[in-house]
Amino acid sequence: MNVAIIGASGYTGLELIKLLLTHPKFNITYIANSTGEENVQDLHPCLKDVVNIDVSKANAKEVAKVADLAFLALPHKTSMFFAKELLELDVKVVDLSADYRLELDTYEEHYCPHEDKAHIKDSVYGLPEYYSEEIKNSKLVANPGCYPTATLLALLPFVDFIQEGSQIFIDAKSGVSGAGKKLSEVAHFVNLNENSHAYNPFKHRHMPEIQEKIKLVKNKEFQINFVPHLLPVTRGMLVSVYATLKDEIDVEKILEDTYVNNEFVRVRKTPVDLKMVAGTNFCDIFVARNGKALFINSSIDNLLRGASSQAVVNANIMCGFEENEGIPKIAYVP
Amino acid sequence: MNVAIIGASGYTGLELIKLLLTHPKFNITYIANSTGEENVQDLHPCLKDVVNIDVSKANAKEVAKVADLAFLALPHKTSMFFAKELLELDVKVVDLSADYRLELDTYEEHYCPHEDKAHIKDSVYGLPEYYSEEIKNSKLVANPGCYPTATLLALLPFVDFIQEGSQIFIDAKSGVSGAGKKLSEVAHFVNLNENSHAYNPFKHRHMPEIQEKIKLVKNKEFQINFVPHLLPVTRGMLVSVYATLKDEIDVEKILEDTYVNNEFVRVRKTPVDLKMVAGTNFCDIFVARNGKALFINSSIDNLLRGASSQAVVNANIMCGFEENEGIPKIAYVP
Amino acid sequence: MNVAIIGASGYTGLELIKLLLTHPKFNITYIANSTGEENVQDLHPCLKDVVNIDVSKANAKEVAKVADLAFLALPHKTSMFFAKELLELDVKVVDLSADYRLELDTYEEHYCPHEDKAHIKDSVYGLPEYYSEEIKNSKLVANPGCYPTATLLALLPFVDFIQEGSQIFIDAKSGVSGAGKKLSEVAHFVNLNENSHAYNPFKHRHMPEIQEKIKLVKNKEFQINFVPHLLPVTRGMLVSVYATLKDEIDVEKILEDTYVNNEFVRVRKTPVDLKMVAGTNFCDIFVARNGKALFINSSIDNLLRGASSQAVVNANIMCGFEENEGIPKIAYVP
Amino acid sequence: MNVAIIGASGYTGLELIKLLLTHPKFNITYIANSTGEENVQDLHPCLKDVVNIDVSKANAKEVAKVADLAFLALPHKTSMFFAKELLELDVKVVDLSADYRLELDTYEEHYCPHEDKAHIKDSVYGLPEYYSEEIKNSKLVANPGCYPTATLLALLPFVDFIQEGSQIFIDAKSGVSGAGKKLSEVAHFVNLNENSHAYNPFKHRHMPEIQEKIKLVKNKEFQINFVPHLLPVTRGMLVSVYATLKDEIDVEKILEDTYVNNEFVRVRKTPVDLKMVAGTNFCDIFVARNGKALFINSSIDNLLRGASSQAVVNANIMCGFEENEGIPKIAYVP
Incomplete structure (x- = not known):
């Protein structure tokens, strides 16, 4: 074609x-x-x-x-x-x-x-x-946007189990290729090398994209609090989702079951990283629970899967x- | 002396x-x-x-x-x-x-x-x-430990205003000098370069240190959920604290007032970064609010202030x- | 097969x-x-x-x-x-x-x-x-070794034109994946990050490999002076060969003519870099002349072409x- | 004052x-x-x-x-x-x-x-x-310029011992802060990260500065062949000088004797690196010989000593x- x-x-x-x-x-x-x-x-x-x-x-x-x-x-x-x-x-x-x-x-x-x-x-x-x-x-x-891709794949399996009215926090970290080829202060080598920082906290335009899709897919309304960061790397994206569960459920099983038939999502037993997915279409996801506190951790290549x-x-x-x-x-x- | x-x-x-x-x-x-x-x-x-x-x-x-x-x-x-x-x-x-x-x-x-x-x-x-x-x-x-230093300086001013029973999440990112001079897999250049990942989520020994000090200083008990990450940089530490407030208060003022007389804490109007504090004893802190959702963002040199x-x-x-x-x-x- | x-x-x-x-x-x-x-x-x-x-x-x-x-x-x-x-x-x-x-x-x-x-x-x-x-x-x-691959592809086309008895200098720079997966002081992130240095000057075992192959392919004997360096990157290799020509010849033409039929050697009009060849089998080569002084500049992916x-x-x-x-x-x- | x-x-x-x-x-x-x-x-x-x-x-x-x-x-x-x-x-x-x-x-x-x-x-x-x-x-x-500082401190002690009419080659590597604060293609993070390359070979304006000062200080004329490179680091400069000696002399002693009374030049027994001098006014120098082939290796902080x-x-x-x-x-x- x-x-x-x-x-x-x-x-x-x-x-x-x-x-x-x-x-x-x-x-x-x-x-x-x-x-x-x-x-x-x-x-x-x-x-x-x-x-x-x-x-x-x-x-x-x-x-x-x-x-x-x-x-x-x-x-x-x-x-x-x-x-x-x-x-x-x-x-x-x-x-x-x-x-x-x-x-x-x-x-x-x-x-x-x-x-x-x-x-x-x-x-x-x-x-x-x-x-x-x-x-x-x-x-x-x-x-989809790069941040929403990594965030939604991590968060959607758990939306039904999150306490209603509780806050969902997303701490997302991206390689700077996401900022594009155009010269910019944030992408100036001296500024980013040996550095890292948040930008546009609670104001990035991927925040409404995430919020809307959760509502459309799961018919649930949550306040999504999205804080993107830049990492001193060229490519890769790491997303940490923090939320409060209703109950102390088996989160590993939920994740495994959700993606058992999806060849481009890999459920990991240890925290995910950028290198495992760099150059591929994979989204790797890891999940952990501390009582009712939930941590979902996903990574993608921002230019490929993203x-x-x-x-x-x-x-x-x-x-x-x-x-x-x-x-x-x-x-x-x- | x-x-x-x-x-x-x-x-x-x-x-x-x-x-x-x-x-x-x-x-x-x-x-x-x-x-x-x-x-x-x-x-x-x-x-x-x-x-x-x-x-x-x-x-x-x-x-x-x-x-x-x-x-x-x-x-x-x-x-x-x-x-x-x-x-x-x-x-x-x-x-x-x-x-x-x-x-x-x-x-x-x-x-x-x-x-x-x-x-x-x-x-x-x-x-x-x-x-x-x-x-x-x-x-x-x-x-104090490096993570508790950056976390407590960020979090303590707000403890009295956080919703009781709500979860506090700490997404902390450290340069790898914090892992020490001894050779290790995580500090092998090929493993960390162009990479980043969480480690010991909810299991790092700085978690009880943070939790205990909050109780001792503020007489409040909260579940602290601490997730440290490694950044591909030598030195520096960036902490993002996420919490839920009781009310939609003026968080900038609280932060300013708390540290007005402390010469080694600088309150910033924009998200903090690693380079501003590298090589110094400063702790830079920034705060933002989205409704009742709170984001407090601090940075230190992990080997100096930390x-x-x-x-x-x-x-x-x-x-x-x-x-x-x-x-x-x-x-x-x- | x-x-x-x-x-x-x-x-x-x-x-x-x-x-x-x-x-x-x-x-x-x-x-x-x-x-x-x-x-x-x-x-x-x-x-x-x-x-x-x-x-x-x-x-x-x-x-x-x-x-x-x-x-x-x-x-x-x-x-x-x-x-x-x-x-x-x-x-x-x-x-x-x-x-x-x-x-x-x-x-x-x-x-x-x-x-x-x-x-x-x-x-x-x-x-x-x-x-x-x-x-x-x-x-x-x-x-072949990684350094000899990049060096020989750069140097062999010019061996017949180099002044007899003159010194040939090779300043080679490698990403640290060449040092292998085993933990080592040189590959400790803190040691290499924001750093670069020569190692084993005139003593690396790829030096006799280069010298011997020049003799075998071109039947010429030269003293090869090889100084490898480490770069703070994972992969890639950049070689600069410095030599003294007999005459002020057209070096671009010699290079073009040598590799016109070799699909994995690309002759460049500007200095080569690591990223153009990363992830591929290409060897990129550039050449420049200053009177009788010759600079040949090649790059490869040390783990692939190397x-x-x-x-x-x-x-x-x-x-x-x-x-x-x-x-x-x-x-x-x- | x-x-x-x-x-x-x-x-x-x-x-x-x-x-x-x-x-x-x-x-x-x-x-x-x-x-x-x-x-x-x-x-x-x-x-x-x-x-x-x-x-x-x-x-x-x-x-x-x-x-x-x-x-x-x-x-x-x-x-x-x-x-x-x-x-x-x-x-x-x-x-x-x-x-x-x-x-x-x-x-x-x-x-x-x-x-x-x-x-x-x-x-x-x-x-x-x-x-x-x-x-x-x-x-x-x-x-002085940054490259001439590091090069002249390395080369001047040996000028009297270099074969007349032979070529002197300088392979210099600089951190990108030398390119300044202005946004530029070479300093765009994605372009330099995981990369390194020569630029302006034989055409950099520090080449005539080096050549002129050798003549003025030592009253000797040599063709200086200068090839600068960029390293994916913020600060630091590493210079490798390659030359041909008249005789197989004791190069370590010459270097030691030259700088015995200069507190900001340190003679090293092993190849120099960027980190030892970063943040200081030191110039570290190492020298090695292979028969009549000479390698002099200096490093400075490009923004400080440079x-x-x-x-x-x-x-x-x-x-x-x-x-x-x-x-x-x-x-x-x-």
Whole structure:
């Protein structure tokens, strides 16, 4: 199946290119960014002598001529304009931006006015462990944010057992590739090296995404208190969820039972780390209990499971392929 | 005043040597480790051409001949034997181990049988912001653990405002120098670099230390749920405390008011980080609230405020010097 | 074709497992280390839910029953005993140790007495760009050291143009995974983080390996002055060769012409770095000239091109497969 | 003595502030950058509660009213305008830029037209081990570049013994703080972390500085071939000099004898590293020989000995103080 990548310049765009180059079923026919006029080898010098495709200036009509499905790795707001046009041209879309992840009201409260109200209500939230049936029949999948992916996979199995009215705290730590390729103070080497800090406590836009999905999946309302941190590493994400249980239940069993049939979630007997999942689509999860106090601990590769490889899993499901086609389970990271 | 350092081989021993070398009132007359027979320049090559003192095999009677106060940077259990002998010889002691930090019962439950019951009940917990009066009159100060230092300074101002019966969660992150100089799997470069993970969740021995001190200082009982993590950095410690308030109070004001007269606690308007305090005795603290959900965020240099510089502050107070004599507030870390 | 991996516990053993798991022609039938009695998932937890093979206690006769070719990722001296026995049982061998890399005399001068004199003289040095014909017909390939791989690929094209009698200097920098999985002072996080230093200047055993191969390939004798350094990174190797040319020649052209037909050497127009080649079998090379002063600059992934992926390339050639079968050119490292 | 710091915003400006705050003889009366209008605590939040000085918009006449000596931590070209005006107002100057380091011709060839030809010929090159007499009597000291400091201290003792006409190669490695506080591609965390690479091979402007000073100090002409590299660390600089000796001489003795009376050069018996000198003004040097091949290996803290602490040493000498007044020999870096 022929696919396009729109937004090829950033980190998630590069990961998409790499994943799709070795994918047994997808064939890249179109790569675009906002300027065009380069070969992909010049855009990403690590691809020298590996692939030889020109980078176009993004144009939906051109996409529709050569591809059946498009991955959008664009900033929010930019993405909805392309998605809208592509969908009208009958091209399937996996959108890696925030534009179709939320209910319309939540989106407009936390982002900006939405310009594609026609499609947002039909979009499916692309967390395969919870939405695979809906993804199968969808033409528009909204790929989840990195923090919500790791948090929801950890938290959803336990939502029914958490004390009503109690606070849920999420202490999340991310590698700095999540902040993107654009130069920024937080990503200046001298600032982050030998350092770590929280940012936007209780104010990150992934907080309403997590809260909304808990309500939609479990029909429960909780106050989610989300505090993201930066780690002095390139990639990886570690999430610690803290909550109060109703009863002193067998939390290991609940976790095991929830994911027994999900090949990309691995339940661990010891705290998870970044390296076990780096370069793969796995989400590793560990759980521990201290009386009624609950600690759920998950880790993902923020650029893969938190973005590009989850996007390809979604595309696999949308196209009727096996979920794991071309999805990395091992990486060359010692 | 003449002082001795016993346990000079490790990271905290080295920091003590450096602090005391430039201290205006203390004069190092004795340095010891478990083997002796070296010059301190050979033990710590960074001190070449800086100081020229022989390292002795630790012997309390020799200490008593040349020093009025001794810093013990020894493993727990070893430390109590030296402390006991030194106190009987009328040498003041600042003990950096865990041996005198806890009530006898708590100690024996979490560590081992205590061999110096005579002195443990007179020891003072050396957290200067809360125990300075007691430290002034003490001959034996138990220097707090690094995690309890950062946690208690963050949490104590708010204990009276936290909902009774609610869970307090502490997500603490430490640089790996806290794991010591001894080779270990967790401190192997390949294992920690580009990585981060929790360890001993709910089982670290600093958990009862925190819980006990909250009870002693504030006369409140809370379940403290402590989850330490390792960061891929050498030094620094970042603590995130999560709790549930009774009411939606002005948390910034409470924090400001608590520490207005403490020169080594800085209240920050933005989340704290490791670099601001690296190489100093400062504890930086930030607080934020989301409804009744509370986030208190503190950072210290784990080897200085979390060990050696706090020990020297305690010695300053014990000897009637100014608290800040010879204590670093700036460091050559950009 | 069925293959065995002997020495599965270390970093190069793990890389071999990962490479061979996804290889289209090789099938792992046997994995061994010195103890046996585990599943490979327990030995390398990153492989959980990926592969399910028992780890045996290494035994050559068992290998011969189930495999046609064996990769030995063993310490030198241990390796020759296994290689000898395997070759006598008609199993092809790719040896990743130093045991068959050198002429007998050179080996015994720098390592130890050799216990398999029968085979050492028939072994082929597995640097595919220079020995592919010999590899094709060999039953025993000695996989080059990591430093010699990066150095020889950089230096060999220029040997004929270097002033006779002049000194050749090699300033090589390696990630610390090259020092292995065993705990060591140099690989202690606190020692290496924010640090870098030379080690064994002029005394590393890769120095005679480089010197000997220059003589064998180019029939020229030069004094090679090799100074390795450690970098505070996990993987990667950067080599800077400094030499004095006879004449002010076109060095870019020489480099381009040499490797025009070698798909795993990429000639770069700008200085090379570690990230471009991390996770791949590429060797990137850049060259610059200042009058007669020559700077050749190469980089490889020390565990892949410097060990395991080069070993699989050698096995491909020995078995008549395409050189690039199952060899990574892209990696999930941003 | 009252001093001013002009150019307080960058890394070397911050180091100057920290050094001068604790200096027993110098008193900061004026701090300026290009904008003014802030307190120094806002400019450098690590100084919160440590110092309370307003930052002015740089103005030479204001400096002359309140200070006898000024440190200029400004970009080249900007610096010469301030220096000229300050000197005419009879303020002594230590200039950390390149503006007065070179002979006029060399400067204009490698930088730009010089606007203060009156003073450049009287400036003294502030490498204290070689120019202390001239510094004593100077009103204008040009503080050396970081690479030239580490290289010249390593190389000068051996210049008389190097084969005439042979090439001298310098493989230098720097922490990225040397690239400054301004955001840049090379200093983006994702680009440098787990990476290392050469830059500007044979083209860095410190190359003519090194070459010129060798000629001026030793009256010898050599082709200096300088290749700088970036290391994934914040601070530190490691220099490896490679040269060819005339004879197989006792290089350790030459090095020892050269620096026997210099307290800020330490001769080491093993290869030097970054951590031993981090946070101090030391330059550590090691030397090794392989026949006639010479390896000299030096390390400094690039921001201190390579900039700010060397500037304060120069000011000490200019003002008749002890060279080591207020100069750090130990740092809180484990």
